[in-house]
Amino acid sequence: MNRETSRVRFLGCLLLAIFALEAPASPLQDQRAAAERARSTSETRVTATRLSLDFGAELITLFVHSPEHPVPIPILSVLRDTLGDADRENDLLRYVWIYTYAPPTLKQRIAAAIPFLYHQVATRRKADSPPPIAVDLAHPKRPLWEKTSRLILQNAVLDSKGWLFRALPRTKQRNLEEYREAQIAKALAILSLYEQQNASALTESEIVRIKAHLSQQSVLGAFLREPTLAELTLREAQKSRERRATNWDFLRQRAEEEGLIFEPLGVPGEPPSHALLWISREALQEHFGRRAFNTRFLNIKNPWTDERLRRWSGYTKTIYLDRENRRVTPEHPEARAVTLIPLALYGLDFPKIPILLADFRSALHVKARDASGKMLTDSARYLLNLSPYGDLSYLLTRSLVNYVTRKKGIDLNQPSRLKAHAELSALLLTDDQLDPQLKAALARKAEKARALVVENTFRYQPAIAARQHEALVRAATETSALARRLERDRQREYRRLMHGRAARAFFTLAHVVTLGLYTHREELTPELRARSDLARRMAFHRAQLEAALRGSLRLDEERDLAPLRASVEFIQRHADVAGPEIVDVLREAFARSGDPEFRWACVRALAAMRNEKARRVLLALQREMDPMLRERTAQEGVLAPNGVMRSRGGPSGGEPPLREP
Template sequence: MKIAPQLPNTRRIAYAFFSLLLAFSPVAQLFSQAQTLPATQVEARAGSAETSRPGFRLERIPVAGGAELLTIFGQLDGLPREGERSAEVPLVSIVRDTLGDDSTDNDRLRYVWMLTYTKPNFGQRIASAIPFLYSRVGNKKRAGKNAPPPIMDLAAADREVWERFLWTALQNILLDSYAMPLKAASRTFRRNLSDYRKAHIVRALAILSLYEAETGTPSAFSSSEMVDIQARLMLSEKTFGGIVDDIYLQRVYEKQTTTMRDLRGHNWELLRQRAEAEAVYFEPLQMPDGSATHALLWVARPDLAKNRERRFDARFLNVSNPWTDARLQNWKGYTETRYFDADNRPVDAGAEGARAVEMIPLALYGLDFPKIPMLLVDFRDAANPKKREMSRRVLEDVAGNLLSLSSVASIPYFLGRTVYDFVTSKRGMDMNQPSRLRTYSQLKLLLSLSASLDPSLRDEISRRLERVSLNPLENGMEAEAQLARDQYAALIAYAKRPDGLPARLDRDRRAEMMPLKHGRAEQVLFRLGNVLSFGLYTHREKASPQLQAQLDIKRQLAFHERFLRQVAKSSPQVEIVWNIADVRRSLRFIAENGASANRKVASVAAHIFTRTQDEEARSLCLNSLYRINNETAKKELLRIYRDQKLDARWRTQSVEYLRLAIKEEQRIAPADAKAILSVVNENQ
């Protein structure tokens, strides 16, 4: 065993002193100074400009073998066009495995492609492994003819969790034990690859949300499917997100959506108040669905001379003083002319008393970031946002890759880092904050979709925004649009080839059949082999009509189980909240086909029995508990019989089902078997 040497005391003290120095240095305090000034009425033209709503459409292509490929197209009006080329670009594709029938109960969503997400070229791969290279290195010009990589398999989300743990173990045990260059390069490459995928997941979520919000468009996805897709994409950023049960996806989606709206509202108001206090103009930028995700700050040129002696508080704004900046006094960059009335309210150019004011863009912020608005573009200092974005990354890379420090192994580093993180997070400092990845990705999408911004301003923002990216794997917006077109063409060709997507779905179905022929112990071994081989080995059954029919039943059981679990959790009286006909339909299916259903289904059927007064539903619950061949179902039947408060007919029906279960030698726990025999004998 190799034992790491203990750090000398002087080195420990130096690390602790360095971390504390960062926390309390004058540079850090510069970003968190506060002052109180009287408010100035400088309300901008928030919401006055109409936002163009892009046209989304969905294309449905059948796939041989019983599936369909659904693709969302969007109008990227914010990008320049070549000749007569349409602004419409394929954005997100999703495979729905239907098993070749018209029933939606056995449908299963599989792969999600964000068509701008591509395999990096050789140069990008090399650059992404270079430590401390925090910059883009160019664009991938063309996508290959092979099928593009999906960003997620919705039906196997748990696989990502175990593969992530395996890669982490491999990194810590094997790669980190070699020389520092290999350790730093491998960690840097994995970090960039992960960030690149996360950025496209963020954009896929935004596109799905915009498509769903667009009125007048009949969705090809059911409401539950849309929630499942978005919730799974949201959970992909969480360590254990892939193993979250489907029953909780609705709650995850609602919680994440509410949290994001609260963050935007908080940062909107915080930034607006700071802009008002500092006599600059606040203007929200809206996504096509009307949600404000970013905001611009402007300064009026006449105010530069008027406020030259005014003190400027940079807290939360994180830009230098505009009143004393010689660059603004001699500004030659982009400007806009706005019109205001005598009360400084935005008006049309032809309005009575309107006065023209030349406006200079100051900065652009993201509003969906925790705690503070996040600076994305500083029109005077292109390096300002990037330095702030790099602050946390540099600290982590130096500590982890160069000095081999961790919060677990080094107590001095842990204490110093804890103090530094606390100070920077609590004092409104845009330093040492989590990555701008989400808000950066959303801004790229906003610039592509929206044609409401002046083209010159949009180009200026795009040019400056690209400098903020730390990831060599990123591509520019125009390059991504071309890659999306190329990859969609490759995906269509892949879907039409017999050895392409149809063959892949057939392999997935045969892997899905594995639990139908093997017990729990064998299933664990097969899944362990899949994880340890990084997905290279997957056990698949040989397809047969019998297994196909069993797979159909298995999927429908999963559909009805999930629905009934939602019913059981939602209300103490089922009929009040749910359509009782739908509940009966699910219970009837389980009563007819649920012999192999699991313990959860049995518990849910018993739970619904106690929460409904509908006689047919209650009868179906008891029938389901009889048909389900496991210990839990018979335990629940016995419990219902023993409930003296129930009507005699339900207790009589329960004991009759128990008698049949004993006769058919169904699975019953030994302790329950004795009690059931006693009950049956008493009622003969």
């Protein structure tokens, strides 16, 4: 009997094993396996996977590989609308999800509305629903009307109802926006790290576009064109690198002056974003009570007179130095062991001063410094009912206080440390050189010291991200919710192609008046499909040229001109649908290249665009052309010898020539 039972169990296990081998893997398992394969083929910290969807789109997900977690951690996903084909030229980026951005719980929302609360009192441990869309790249102005209506309601109605109606909504909205900005800053840090790896899942122009829309979330940013947003983002990135380098050098000098040990922290390829200050236990015992200490810019208590450091039982690490205090390996003949005690953590990407993020001896005074600016603003707004827009004396006083504290580098009333904390979370996830115990200590100390009300504890964030990623993949593959939303946005794209602003406004009004019963839909005819395809291709080639111009001063020296020339020739062939904003792109491309064929292609594309702006630019460029190119334009019939722009049909075409004023 036992032998028969054993045989049955063996056959059952064998059948289960065969079934498991033959069963198809789920999309989620496919993505994780692809991320692991990408990790095994190269030493990368961030990898990307693609998941093709049945409704003509693909989901691109960025995973972080952390040594403390056995599986990759999803950070960000982008939906690319492919229209069901494999051609990248007519693709359109739609939605961006950030997996650490989980909807706040009820406790977190209640805490967010409490005035003068600057401490995290609740955290989310898990999330079983897809994350909210962080930004809609195809319609970035969508949240603008919500922000505007909320601002009008608050200022025109609620502020006059009393202290309660003035304080609670404003406090809640600020805390929720800070929570969202923190997750965006973390995702941007991961995206920048992915950009350095020259990966192919997202193109250069797509990464710049995502970073531009995530970075510029203000009301003013909604009215700026994408090239302007991208330029502002690149300038801010350059300023960030300069701030990091300046604060790195400044903090290192101050540490050496006070006898402390300076250790920069950051990802490879970029200036360090953070820094740790240590004190040697041997030096502390030798100079205890006998060494002066200047607290300016360091903003910590004198370590040379602190009894707690002499009895320190927290985290320490051991390094080896030679006679000249240079770090060596333990096997070096002059190596001597030195025990280091951590003192403070600083963020280097901050204006004027390195900002204190964590004090290993006391978290309260760091939190007080972080909350000082909020406390001053809240006291004036909620208790005294003062506003910089309605009280001139308060505006002048506040401006003077801001100037003194920030110009002199006083760590009070400083801008928010939110970005520095978010970048620290990204660093702790991606750095594989730091000791895991030190990572845990840094995360714990920084969480206690930050003045954020709505945030999730660092140790729960990987689990939250994984669960939200699973929920989004299920929603994209097993339900039709995402497909329906994408179809609605495609219909909006078709209406812009087929109708003017007045007609679209009428359709919107009809939808509102009928309470959603009427929704105008365009029939996807072959003609409409062709127009949509052409419009997307035009946007793609324009983005290719803009990306090349942003990253190069001389196109013929720093770029491959073949794809750029193909983009210019595409614009020439379809000049009738090219907007006037492309004229500036072609003019700049002409000015930054010395290649005769490429410049000739720019001239022909401008000549094909029959509008006043292109005519003026072409006439201005004629004065900058070399004699051979000017003669060629005259021979080809683009320009007459006297600078007159010829019609598209040639010198004797039906259209009269446009003459230079």
